[in-house]
Amino acid sequence: MKSELPSRSLPRLWCDLNACGLSGEPGDNCYYALHREQLAALQPAAGMRVFIWDWSDSEVIVGREALLEQFDDAWRARPSDEIWIEARPDETFTDVA
Numbered sequence: 758m759k760s761e762l763p764s765r766s767l768p769r770l771w772c773d774l775n776a777c778g779l780s781g782e783p784g785d786n787c788y789y790a791l792h793r794e795q796l797a798a799l800q801p802a803a804g805m806r807v808f809i810w811d812w813s814d815s816e817v818i819v820g821r822e823a824l825l826e827q828f829d830d831a832w833r834a835r836p837s838d839e840i841w842i843e844a845r846p847d848e849t850f851t852d853v854a
Contacts, residue, residue, distance in 0.1 A: 758841045763808050763822060768799050772809035772834060774819070780828065787833040788823065801825050801832055808842075809834050819843045 773790035780787065788809055799805070803826055810820030821841050823834035 758819075758843050760842070760844050762842060762844050762847065767822065768805070768807045769820075770795050770799065770807045770809050770834070772811060772820075774809070774811045780833075787826075787828070787835045789828070789831075789833050791832060791834060796832060803827055806837065807834060813843060816845060817843055818846050 771792040772788050774788065776790035777788050778785040779789045791809070799807070805825045807823055807825060808820055809823045810818045813819040819841060822837045824837050825832050826835055827833075
């Protein structure tokens with residue numbers, strides 16, 4: 758697990774990291790519970806890279822890079838690699854969960 762946040766140029770999107778693999782498709786490793794208001798503000802497009810994250814505890818976040826893709830009439834985030842990041846958030850993170 759890495760301990761530094763990705764570049765600020767990568768949009769950050771709160772995600773319930775427990776909501777993984779909900780499609781029922783074999784091998785589904787996508788995340789489905791994405792923050793709707795943040796997602797709308799990003800003006801999502803298929804293939805857009807984002808950093809999905811959630812609070813690990815009251816002072817540390819955990820997350821990973823993902824690609825957005827449409828799923829039915831919603832969006833899901835497909836992990837783009839196996840690297841997890843755990844770090845203290847900087848001033849650009851807010852508790853939205």
